Every structure is written in structure tokens, then in C-alpha cells.
Amino acid sequence: MAEVIAQEKQGGSRQRKKLVKIDMTPMVDLGFLLITFFMFTTNFTKPNVMDLGLPAKSPTPPKNVVDVRNQVTFILGKDNRVFYHQSSKEDLNSKNLKETNFSGINISKIISEAYNNAPVKENFTIIIEPTDEANYKNFVDVLDNIAISNKERYGITDIKPWEKKVYEELIQ
Template sequence: MAEVQVNDRSKGSKKNGRIGIKVDMTPMVDLGFLLITFFLFSTNFSKPNVMDLGLPAKGPHGPTDIDYRNSITFILGKDSKVYYYQDERKNLNDNSLKEVSFDRAQVAKTIESAKASAPKKENFTVIIKPADDSQYKTLVDMLDELAITRSERYGISEMNDKEKDLYQKKVL
């Protein structure tokens, strides 16, 4: 326990009639460390950030045909480059694939303009196709842009052969 130690100054001169008192601070330090330990163990340091990703219900699903006028397709490439097209697959050519960047909300503007020109805005779908050399960060940035533009209908898919060829021509 805490002790108060009194110095007996009978040998020397007394100054103003004071008696020297020393307080043992060891129990106070122990209490401080116990409180710090308690708060460290009882506190949540940080909650994990979770991204809401809507997945289709389980069951047999066939291929879904999406009208190209009600959709836009983004290809996520190397070095955070993003390409898009809004055309039928059979009509794709070298000029169909256009580059857009995340700077100054260019992706969001592209999605909004495509959605505005869609005949059925309630069925507007964004299709995301990451390339083999794309980064995970680019996909997360793209999903953030979809949340910003409130695009609830989207899909993540693999590139077909024609899209891969067009992408390779753009990269080289």
C-alpha cells in the first residue's frame, strides 16, 4: 500500500516548520497501467470497411442478353487505364474502344451521359471487364464510381476474344 514517509529533521535546522513528506507513487503507476490495459482490450481499434457487392441469387441462370443501347462496357487495363465502348460486339472495331480516366470524374461523366441517352434508363447496365494485367485497386475505384453515380445494375465479366484483341492493340 501507499506509505507516507516523514523525514525527521531534528538533526538539522528547521525551515519554516515544514516536515518533508515523500509519497510512494508505485500503486498509482500500477493503477495507470491497469487502466491503459483495460481500455486497450475493450476498445475496437478500427472497423473493417466493407463494400456492398450485390450478387445474383443461386440457381440455374442462362446467358443474359443486354441491349447495347441500355449498357456501357468498361475494360480495366494496365496502369489504372480504363477503356469503354457502347456498341454491339459484332460492330466493334479499333475506333470503338475509347480511353477515359478517373481524373476530374471522367468515368462518372461517361456513365451519366450513357445513362441519359439510354432508351430504358431503369434497365441501364454497366459491364466491367478487368484485363489480366489490371490491378485490384482499379476495380475498387470503378465500383466506387458506380456507387457515386448510383448505378445499381452492373456486372463483372471476362473479356471475349474480340475485346482482348482490341485491348492489346490499344496497349501496344
């Protein structure tokens, strides 16, 4: 591992100078063993997963399961825009499709107001409809606000054609 080599100094001096040579090969092996040991024994970061309880698809879609007064619908649009409404197909227009932002205070306030105005509170449902232009972060932000609001009934669906028509009128 280590060698001591004695050499005589040339010249008139009688002193011997000792040179030390250290072989570092075992230290390199030890370093790799330690790195391997710590890689296998450490806990890597576990991914944060949000549990989505999605129902199975039924062969026939249900009709008018949720009354419009017992729901609030969020439409996630492009450029970080979010719209919401509590209207039926016949009543929805550009005046009652309202826009808000992704601030937690605003979305939570909208959810709590809709819940307080719902005639049957145990049937209150939040519907999330992301458009093709929406991004994933906005979707997660809405899900986080639903979790903060302690509302357990929510659904995720595609935007309806009649909602998309009104939505496109507003974004232009």
C-alpha cells in the same frame, strides 16, 4: 506508500533535514488498469464495406441478356488506364474502344451519356471488366462513380477474349 525519513545533518547545525521517498508501484498498477479500461471501452474504427449484391452462378450462362445499346462496358487496364465501349463482338475494334481516365467527372459523364442514349432505360447496365494488370483502387473508383451516378444495375465479369485482343492492340 510514502515514507518520511528524518536524518540529522552532520556538523554543528541542529536542523533536521527530512527526506521523502515515494513508492511508485501502486501508480504503475493504476496506469495499467486505466490503459486496459480505455482499450476495452473505446470504439475501434469500423471498416468501410461496400455492399455487392452478386447473383448466384447458374449452370447455363444466359445468352445476349443485355442489348449493346443498353449497356456500357468499362475495361480496367494496367497503369491506371480505363477503356470503355458500347459495341458487340463483331463491331468492336481499336477505333471504338475509347480511353478515359479515372476522374469522377469523366466516368460519370460517360455513364450518363450512355444512359440517356439507351432505348430501354430500365434495362441499362454497366459492366466492369478488370484485367489481370488492374489494381484494386481503380476498381473501387469505378464502383464509387457508379454509386454517384445512382445506377443500380451493374455487373463485374472477366474480360472476354475478343475484348482482350483489341485492348492489347491499344496498350502496345
